[in-house]
Amino acid sequence: MSLLLEPITLRDLTLPNRAWLAPMCGYSADDGLPNDWHLVHLGARAAGGFGLVMTEATAVVPEGRISPQDTGIWNDEQTAGWKRIVDFVHARGARIGIQLAHAGRKASTFRPWAPEQGSVPVADGGWPTVGPSAHPYPGFATPAEMTAEQVADVPEHFAAAARRAREAGFDTVEVHAAHGYLLHQFLSPLANLRADGYGESAEARSRLVEETVGAVRSAWPDELPVLVRLSATDWLDGGLEVDDVASVAGRLGTLGADLVDVSTGGVAPAHITVGPGYQVPHARRVREVSGLPVSAVGLISEPVQAEQILVEGSADAVMIGREALRDPHWPLRAAHTLRDKIGTVPVDAGVGVQPQYSRAQWR
Template sequence: MLFTPYTVRDLTLRNRLWVSPMCQYSAVDGVPQEWHHTHLVQFASGGAGLVMAEAAAVSPDGRISPEDAGIWNDAQRDAWAPITAAIRARGSVAGVQLAHAGRKASTYSPFAGGHGTVPAEDGGWQTVAPSPVAYEGYATPVELDLADIDRVAADFGAAAARAVAAGFEVLEVHAAHGYLLHQFLSPLSNLRTDEYGGSLENRARLLLRVIDAVRAAAPAAPLFVRFSGTDAAEGGWDVDETAVVARWAAEHGADFFDISSGGLVAHQSITPAPGYQVELAAQVRREAGVAVNAVGMLDTAAIAEQVLQDGAADAVMSGREWLRDPHFALRASVELGVELDYWPVQYLRARRRR
């Protein structure tokens, strides 16, 4: 099943082994660099069905770090274009994750030498959130007012239009890992008493507005939403709420759901292991009646194939295994005894038989 095609809207992906979005913290003023080209295109050469580019901020204050990629201006759009063209030329599909980091913005990148919030004098900025509640160890954000919320929804729509113009064929709205849209969804970070807080319907209101804005800007593009299936913390967002909101999101035009977990609070209780998030994806698929992919240490062909055989998900995304082996799909096809017709001809001499 891993090497059977998958169709979403009018787009057919050549297989169901996909590349997760992975931040590289290597952009300059939000503009992707040569590193991004090499990093992403190698996965297409390696047989990926979908190459999802990293979180691209929809506004400058939405970056996780000063080195994050963006899609809020035309210079960034134009820099992404040759990357998407190269991915497409190698038979894969280019996607991009549209994101706003909210209270987890303006932080040092993993290899910048600092920790926590970057101060203004070092290039940082004031962060925003649904409520003025800080992530542990980070600066306190400013609460978004209603005009700010309108701007966030509009920024996602404008970013979607630029992404399509840049050649991305799949768009993903990032509502996971403790970033802004997830912050609105979770009662641990959303303490509002207006129409954007309190009930599940209210906490999901901004996400649904964002989906509406993205769908209006890109009516034909397959639209994914990434959720954290659970906060893994007492009193937090959980998989039952994820399934309900996924169903609402589908009614607003979302096509596919990328189910991860955690990231909202530092005191989460998660023990990673191969396949540890698969049941979250399976439950959302089952209860919401939507298409999903699974993630989380799905690092071998056998494990990835089993997820599909069990009916837990419609596709599999991996991250770190693609970093270890950019030709993961080609290797997996040999391990599963599947003959592919999209091995690069330059590499055929290296193809082993099972």
């Protein structure tokens, strides 16, 4: 039996395997509403055997979108749009999570393939941005420093989105506190220059993410897990380092976080030497220090590589990103390579892993 294809249980939620679809922005929504593109994209990966299918970064408020084409979950129409997708994924035998996000000073930007880059002008459908300080991400518009009242509203925005996510039927929520978005901006001394209770020390800088995770945990059913994505290092002098973030993760665990999705970087441009599994050592360190389960992500492409990450104790699950864009049936290929079978978790529809693809497994 391969560890990659064994189930894992977080609280009362059992996921059929440890090969999970990483959250990746599709920049294809209109007014935050998921559509047929999202149904087909996420549904195909569920049919392909991923145990957990994660949505892209989904904004908790309109001004929290990375781009005007990002998905959201701040109104009833979006909640209903997500429910259709959730139901389809469940009928494929997979579990589904939603990544809740606010982009802060990195909001209102052109999507990657647009001819323009940087911040979208208000006249062209953009909006003014906010952040912990009036300090811009290089090349983007300068954000307004958030008032104390605006900061205090953030946890409830995330909690309200979590309640909507449960209405839509999601199995888990992930608080996005990585990649240079709002909660990471508060955590990092490179973006947070405040002199109040949210920025005057490392403990103060972690206050907002702690309050947000606590609010989401209170709004989310006790029997279902809450995940948190953290950037384990800023890759820059004077920025966050892995032991700083691991300590934050440990405190989030006491507030009810059940797993840390460990990534790196994003708060400011940095030179990063990348290679297969280049972020895995950071996941291992967060796991060791915090005592929490973790997922690893970052150029994990081969089934044997993913299996070794789990066997050596560097992570409890792997997030597959770019490779899942190339191969929506990556877990089925992994089952063939590892000569194993993907397990099933009973679902209301009684379907389980898709019988149409059963011959893709190891036989």
